[in-house]
Amino acid sequence: MTTLLGKRSLVQEAAALRAGTDDPVDAVIRSCDRIDTVDPQVRAFVPEDGRRTRLLEAARRTAADVRVPAGRPALHGVLVGIKDIVQVDGLPTRAGSALPSEVLGGSQAAVVDRLCAAGALIAGKTVTAEFAVTAPGPTRNPHNPAHTPGGSSSGSAAAVAAGMVSLAIGTQTVGSMIRPAAYCGVVGFKPSYGRIPVDGVIPNATSFDTLGCYATDVAGVALAASVLVDGWRGGHPLNEAGRSARWRNPAGRGPRPVLGVPSGPYLERAGDEALRAFEEQRELLRAAGYAVHEVPVMDDFEQIVEQLRTMNRYEVARAHQEWFARFGDRYRQETTAAIREGRTIGDAAYEAARARRSAFRARLAADRAAAGIDLWIAPSATGPAPAGLTTTGASIMCLPWSNAGLPSVSLPAGHAANGLPMGLQLIGGSGADEDLLHGAAGIEHVLNEDMLNRGGRNTAVPNQSARNVGGPRSAGRRPGPERAD
Secondary structure, eight states: OOOOBBBBHHHHHHHHHHSSOOOHHHHHHHHHHHHHHOOOOOBBBBOTTTTHHHHHHHHHHHHHHOOOOGOTTTHHHHHEETEEEEOOBBBBBTTSSSSSSSHOOOOOOOOOHHHHHTEEEEEEEEOGGGGGGSSSSSSOOOOOOTTTSSSSHHHHHHHHHHHHHSEEEEEEETTTHHHHHHHHHHEEOOOTTTSSTTTOOOSOTTTTTTEEEEEESHHHHHHHHHSSSOOOOTTTSSSSTSSSSOOOOOTSOOOOEEEEEEEEGGGGGGOOHHHHHHHHHHHHHHHHHHEEEEEEEEHHHHHHHHHHHHHHHHHHHHTTTHHHHHHHHGGGHHHHHHHHHHHTTHHHHHHHHHHHHHHHHHHHHHHHHHHHHHHHEEESSSSSOOOOSOOOOOOTHHHHHHTTTOOEEEEEEEOTTTTTEEEEEEOOOOOOOHHHHHHHHHHHHHHHHHHTTTTTTOOOOOTTTSOOOOOOOOOSSSTTTTOOO
């Protein structure tokens, strides 16, 4: 029986395609074969007639355009999945909805322009919750199809976890990059707010919407970030040995980032299993030489949740004002409820919420500086992926960091008792995305070593890379405000 899981290295695939030891046509055939094999069960991609023909034509053009390896760009011939709220020329945008695609269409997104300029091929649109809110799409978790892959970037995370592509693009408003990464056992990177332009992306809430990417390791998201993120400093932030220029990984000697644990009401919103795993991860990092400090923060967490919800719902209602007036009967219940709630929020309440957010951002930055913290660490989600496909899970563990516009990354961090993946979330300073990924590389090394020592396994897809290239706590206690995605 074909496994639904697959591990593909973006860095290795891209290197082979640039060097000419792999060929874009062969890469397309492998990816299309994999999609044909597993996507009928996973349903990560929006169905597309003629996908293989379209991609083979594009691959042949790519191979012919740049024949000399030295002239090949970073993602030459790499196939990428694109969340279906992001405009791509030649592919309809449906945003997981029943609205006419011609109504939702627009100019190609800047993020897609950057991918294409870097030589990437667009494998297709990936499934999203309706309009990236909360109404789930049909995608299933490749680790267990009876469980959600998370949302709203469900298809992108699942496509990488299932080995259909080595890179996929998603978005996050509250938790739509980090939570699916944790549920699907991949690396998910959400940059600082505003560092990837969002023009050509259907908005959820414009004060929070951020594009991000999925790969199977930190090196992969770092390579993608060097192409996608505005003003990326130093290009690829890892050297050839996979070590950070600023913080060396624990296999070597040298300084490591100081880690902060945000103790208090926020952390207590994680479920018991997530908290137990998080405690083990903290001790593991301490044993590896990291300084890990408990820092009491966000004692007004309930007010922070309400502030974000006020802004989110107000903005989603305004974003859909025209479409909802014309096609309101085609919207799903969850999206309709969010829009109607947003209509009840007046301008004064919205502006007051914006002011509270500004104060929160300043306070969080001051707390980080006072404690001498380089990176915050926290569970990526309240626990493993919930059973069923009627929910995408809770985004509460991502909420304050998205509210502050901070960069974050989710790393695979072991498994729950039921065998589903768990994730560790790392959060950096505003605009310090490069430092975040530097530090994440070392922490990833520690987590991977621990998994190997415990007898963990990585499921590989045969022939996917190039030719021979090297208080009481409850996750469901408050299902409302945090599930804005």
